[in-house]
Amino acid sequence: MTHDLVFKGGRVIDPANGFDGPADVAVTAGRVAAVGPGLTGQQMVDVTGRIVTPGLIDLHTHVYRGGTSLALDPLAVTRMSGATTLVDAGSAGASNFAGFRDHVIAPGPMRIFAFLNISYAGIFAWKPGLMFGEASDLRLLDMAECLRVVQENRDTIVGVKVRLGSYASGASGIAPLDMALEVAGAAGVPVMAHIDYVPPTGREVLDRLRPGDVLTHTNKGFPNSLLRPDGRILPAALAARDRGVLFDIGHGTISYDHDVARRMADLGFVADFISSDLHAMCVDGENFHLLTVMSKLLAIGLPLPEVIARTTARPAAFLRRDDLGSLRPGALADVTVLDPDGTQLRLVGCWIGGQRFDD
Template sequence: MTHDLILKGGRVIDPSQKHDGVLDVAFKDGKVSGFGKDLKGAREIRDVSGYIVTPGLIDLHTHVYWGGTSLGIDADAFCRASGVTTSVDTGSAGPGNWAGFRKHVIEQSQARILAYLHVSHAGIYGFDKRVMVGESGDLRLMNPIDCAAVAEANRDVVVGIKVRVGFHASENSGAVPLNIGLQVANEVGLPLMCHIDEPPPSYEEVLAMLRPGDVLTHAFRPFPNTPATAQGTVKPEVIAARKRGVLFDIGHGQGSFAFKTGRAMLANGFEPDTISSDVHALCIDGPAFDQVTTMSKFLCMGMSLGNVIAAATVNAAMALKRPEYGSLRVGSLGDATILTVKEGRFDYVDAAGEHLIGDRRILSEGVVLKGRWWHPKRTSKFPKAAA
């Protein structure tokens, strides 16, 4: 057989190849092995006509250190339900508890897990319903030496350095933890992802410190520390930061995305570089829910379907500096997501409690992971065709 699996007849949307049209996608030995019309010769063929096929969705901001931190969720359960093939954990673990995260979660997971390593010794250890301690508020927990060493030793899965600043995360330490995180990122030659919440520091102060390729997550957060002005324009510091290569990620989460901000930014033509859920134990039942729900919100606010998919595939792969992800080019990783877009009336809620009635909803219908069909149900709606 030429291929292990062929997805036949779907509408393939692959922004990495600027493709949107009906064709087949094939997989062999965990990689994409065919991309074209009328592919033949596979052990397994799935008829996906009437569905959308995309590169495997990447959620650039998740918390999946299940059992190791109170905010962690089960990566495989989340990925199966949300059509995500790669979840990127953003700082749940630091150098002090990284070994457990790698051994007990990353290496045991079927879905792919990459990680931004937290510069704080134990990562995000105090994020719970009753206990809320900003790990960056105690500078004694900043551990740049060990963070650099652990990042160097785990470059196969560590994609960057994470730091959290803002009054809730860094209390009165302000931007000092960001300065420390940037020193580590410079030392190991990796991007940095910075969380921002309420001031101090200000949105503008944080942007001024970030380098090309660094990611500001919670980028469309509500007031205060919002990227939009009171008049509904984009702050000039935000535009300047994008021009020099800073990346803007949604990171919806429990309190970090507002429709009001999103409408203002999109009205000014400022779309996010990446759309991510920031899913964790306190927002998986709302307001974030999952990746496809977060993507649906932007579709209903006016982003095109192609741009929404790009923000969860090729754009995320570029932020990770891993071009083999987020694409269906032959030779890329053998991951794909099967989606539908339903029409109707759907109630969405943001982190500020505002509701939006949208006319469309993106749903995950199936996943190809590492070249094999991977679906939460034993029986699938996609029958095998003759090989």
């Protein structure tokens, strides 16, 4: 059988299906048609010496360009990282989600999902020299409107985002998390919680999170680190993981400490999801896009298939999308091809629905 497109001769890593080895990947009519040897297609892409994975998923980005000062153009994010699915982590709130959906999500060739910010305005004033936390004034947290917008956009909104800490929530303390949890509980969706500086403490946040909720910035350094000064993991983090709370890297600018990540990995505590938290303040100088963060995890000794799993199968399962993050026949033909160079992963190209993304 001749397919529309075949990736020929690469190392296929597909953690969702437990596959890691040499194989061809065939695409027909925008979906994966077959994985195996000797496949032929009208278009043949030679990927010898390269890694072929399901389209990468970045679970923590900010891509409401034009709607918030923090956000980037999603086209640029995919161009840099090869992530064919982007999840925006709370750039928009109930007041402006319609604009995000109509003007950014709908026209984009990549797939974009979103956590809706518990703050009505979303992240509206966040740039060097101006950092007004959207949860610092509880009058901005309209729970009823947040619930309404989640319920009306279930195809796109995957959870509720709340940012906590002296920067993001100021004197509001833990209250924004309690409000986000109540909305998320009513909607039947998870919460993603950010913590920056005390107050509140990481323990206060972790103790409230439910199975399926996500704590981002897992490898943050002092203060509010999950790694204690005595070199042990914070007990509240261990207890949270035991009851099903999930952990996300969310690299960003000041939300990742490489030594903390290494020491936590040595203790067996690795984030469930590898994500970039790519935003307008981490694209100058060293660019912390998804492949950069994946390469950092390789450098601390995480095996390549585990790195790929945390950027494909695991976030796809969280999104409840079995047609993403997988190369099983019938899945959407989102494919990322990478060039391995030691612990550095470099992008060769990505395909969305079988079409090469070149913009």
